[in-house]
Amino acid sequence: MQPLHNLLLAILAISFVTFVALFGRLPALRKTPVGWLQRVLCLHAPNGLRRLDSQVTGGRITLKSQRLGTYLFYESNPVVVILFLVLVTGSAVLFLGNAYALLTTRLVLPLIPLLPAPYIFTYLCVAHTSHFLPLPTSLPQPEHYPYDHILFRPNTTCRTCDILKPARSKHCSLCRRCVDKCDHHCPWVNNCLGRGNYRWFLALLLSLPILEFYGAFLSWTIIRPHISVLPDKPFLSWAHFTDLGDAFVRAINIGGLSIAGVGLLAITTAPLPLALLAYHCYLIWAGMTTNESQKWADWRDDMADGLVFVGSKAVLRRHFAKQGGQSELAQMLGLDGEAVRIEWPIESDMVCVRTNDGAPPRGQEEMWRRVWRLAEVENLYDLGGWGNLVEVVMGR
Ligand SMILES: [Zn+2]
Ligand SMILES: [Zn+2]
Numbered sequence: 001m002q003p004l005h006n007l008l009l010a011i012l013a014i015s016f017v018t019f020v021a022l023f024g025r026l027p028a029l030r031k032t033p034v035g036w037l038q039r040v041l042c043l044h045a046p047n048g049l050r051r052l053d054s055q056v057t058g059g060r061i062t063l064k065s066q067r068l069g070t071y072l073f074y075e076s077n078p079v080v081v082i083l084f085l086v087l088v089t090g091s092a093v094l095f096l097g098n099a100y101a102l103l104t105t106r107l108v109l110p111l112i113p114l115l116p117a118p119y120i121f122t123y124l125c126v127a128h129t130s131h132f133l134p135l136p137t138s139l140p141q142p143e144h145y146p147y148d149h150i151l152f153r154p155n156t157t158c159r160t161c162d163i164l165k166p167a168r169s170k171h172c173s174l175c176r177r178c179v180d181k182c183d184h185h186c187p188w189v190n191n192c193l194g195r196g197n198y199r200w201f202l203a204l205l206l207s208l209p210i211l212e213f214y215g216a217f218l219s220w221t222i223i224r225p226h227i228s229v230l231p232d233k234p235f236l237s238w239a240h241f242t243d244l245g246d247a248f249v250r251a252i253n254i255g256g257l258s259i260a261g262v263g264l265l266a267i268t269t270a271p272l273p274l275a276l277l278a279y280h281c282y283l284i285w286a287g288m289t290t291n292e293s294q295k296w297a298d299w300r301d302d303m304a305d306g307l308v309f310v311g312s313k314a315v316l317r318r319h320f321a322k323q324g325g326q327s328e329l330a331q332m333l334g335l336d337g338e339a340v341r342i343e344w345p346i347e348s349d350m351v352c353v354r355t356n357d358g359a360p361p362r363g364q365e366e367m368w369r370r371v372w373r374l375a376e377v378e379n380l381y382d383l384g385g386w387g388n389l390v391e392v393v394m395g396r
Pocket of ligand 2: 176192
């Protein structure tokens with residue numbers, strides 16, 4: 001029984017560590033215990049090991065693991081996609097091979113749509129290419145979103161692709177292309193998630209835990225008859241939990257590792273995609289991509305330092321036009337020419353600028369107002385929770 005106890009603990013520990021490593025860097029969790037643990041795990045511990053390695057082997061292990069890490073997460077490669085598919089397929093084959101005969105047809109039927117779903121959505125994420133902005137420069141760039149003159153300004157060029165970057169786009173150094181409405185590059189699907197395939201990523205994040213919960217439920221259905229706990233201990237006592245744990249391990253023994261082990265793996269890993277989905281639901285509600293949430297976080301920090309000012313685009317445009325429209329600030333803010341009209345449900349007259357010295361742009365003091373909080377600034381891309389969700393579902 002001891003090995004199974006250890007297996008249970010190992011799976012729980014791996015799930016927890018993965019959760020911390022994945023989510024500790026999110027701006028929302030940066031100043032929480034999850035964020036601190038992430039820094040210990042991903043920054044301080046590796047630094048300590050690196051120092052130890054440099055003393056013992058002259059840094060050879062560090063170099064090799066760095067190369068592997070760079071290849072896996074910072075270079076375009078299908079290793080993570082393949083590992084993920086092998087894990088899902090292996091678990092499904094192992095589980096169904098042993099459990100199929102023990103399950104009724106009614107319990108097996110839901111697997112017909114549930115099992116292929118993660119494969120289909122992974123494929124749709126991986127194979128998508130229409131979010132890459134066209135090359136070369138001569139081709140017209142798509143104009144799906146207006147510039148908000150805060151996060152995105154006209155006149156911004158991608159030096160690698162040599163194109164004028166449309167609003168909400170971002171250059172991905174792994175894909176080596178600019179991506180339309182870039183959310184983030186995902187090693188899981190070896191592709192950038194952006195306009196068109198972000199919705200399939202969300203569908204993957206939803207379909208995977210549903211499959212996992214259902215698999216865990218099936219596993220539970222099979223091993224449940226073997227679990228028996230005597231109700232002689234207070235429910236919330238340590239003794240009761242120990243009893244429950246022992247009964248569970250006994251049941252795993254009886255149910256077999258393929259059934260109970262896969263069920264356990266499913267239930268302990270399902271919260272990961274679910275937590276990621278919850279985070280993306282928050283982003284959709286707030287009307288931003290992951291890329292934009294990082295940009296907003298930077299603006300928030302600068303606002304708190306008193307470095308950010310807002311002005312009116314119309315007023316500033318008039319001001320710059322009177323001066324000939326050629327000033328460096330006018331170009332930097334993208335207010336040096338006529339506004340390009342793009343079909344978008346809402347409008348904003350706001351423009352933001354950050355200054356190094358905390359003083360408004362010189363000679364224009366009366367045209368700028370200092371802002372301290374993000375709440376004082378409009379997010380042009382936020383169409384309201386429902387509106388944002390419709391945009392995402394429609395692949396826009
Ligand atoms: Zn680019
Ligand atoms: Zn990418």
